[in-house]
Amino acid sequence: MPIGSITRGTTGTNRLRRVDRWIAQLPAFRRATDPLVVDLGYGASATTTLELHQRLGRVRPKVEVVGLEIDPARVKLAAISARPGVRFTLGGFEVPLPGGRSATIIRALNVLRQYRESEVFAAWYHMVSRLEPGGVLVEGTCNEVGSVASWVDVAADGPRTLTVSLRLADLERPSIVAERLPKVLIHRNVPGERVHEFLLDLDRHWQLNASLSAYGPSQRWIATAKGLVEAGWPVQAGRSRWKLGELTVDWAAVAPRGFAW
Numbered sequence: 001m002p003i004g005s006i007t008r009g010t011t012g013t014n015r016l017r018r019v020d021r022w023i024a025q026l027p028a029f030r031r032a033t034d035p036l037v038v039d040l041g042y043g044a045s046a047t048t049t050l051e052l053h054q055r056l057g058r059v060r061p062k063v064e065v066v067g068l069e070i071d072p073a074r075v076k077l078a079a080i081s082a083r084p085g086v087r088f089t090l091g092g093f094e095v096p097l098p099g100g101r102s103a104t105i106i107r108a109l110n111v112l113r114q115y116r117e118s119e120v121f122a123a124w125y126h127m128v129s130r131l132e133p134g135g136v137l138v139e140g141t142c143n144e145v146g147s148v149a150s151w152v153d154v155a156a157d158g159p160r161t162l163t164v165s166l167r168l169a170d171l172e173r174p175s176i177v178a179e180r181l182p183k184v185l186i187h188r189n190v191p192g193e194r195v196h197e198f199l200l201d202l203d204r205h206w207q208l209n210a211s212l213s214a215y216g217p218s219q220r221w222i223a224t225a226k227g228l229v230e231a232g233w234p235v236q237a238g239r240s241r242w243k244l245g246e247l248t249v250d251w252a253a254v255a256p257r258g259f260a261w
């Protein structure tokens, strides 16, 4: 029996573009000998799996992508969209792969959102155990159109970072992402929790740099990221990522109180 439960299948074209773009630059993906990427819980249509294959194929043309779904009806429907390098399979958090192969990357977006917080770690452990050495689980949430997104990357030694990725045009407050945090953090945006402090500071620096909007929202976001670095937040350096509306911070700086791997 696949591990997990069938949940709502909501998905959409281009919804996961921000996370696809981030995965495409991951060293674990770029340097893999034979990259095998799993799109776990692709939902009611094959769309996000096909898009993932297309985007990653620009970097590694021979990438193989497996769409994995726990709902047999959704697998049957998606299977007609299979093509060289893309196939669709029934499965859950145990991540069944042909020949017992391990995955380079497992992406699970908008899957754990519909589970309980207490179920997150078991799901992470299952998925991480199916990664090849150096592989990465990318688990997170986004809004319907993908303009507000966040995810955690988890390796064999535990979670590494939290990434926030936002469409900057017309952005009022970056803490809008609070509604779309990964399940492990979404209930932790409360006083006393580090992710709450982080979002407060993110908003504060965004406001402090409001005048830079005249040069475009990317300049304002870059200044916001620099402000957070100066304030001591372990934000990963990278103007080239910041200008896209991304910001990646070390997991330890936002982990729930009492978190242990």
Ligand SMILES: C[S@@+](CC[C@H](N)C(=O)[O-])C[C@H]1O[C@@H](n2cnc3c(N)ncnc32)[C@H](O)[C@@H]1O
Pocket (backbone or CB within 6 Å): 003, 004, 005, 006, 007, 008, 009, 010, 011, 012, 015, 016, 040, 041, 042, 043, 044, 048, 068, 069, 070, 071, 074, 091, 092, 093, 108, 109, 110, 111
């Ligand atoms: C909201 S949809 C997300 C679709 C797509 N990933 C997206 O972000 O647009 C969640 C899907 O995950 C599937 N799902 C839930 N638990 C799963 C599990 N343990 N293994 C595989 N699929 C699962 C559900 O059946 C549902 O189709």
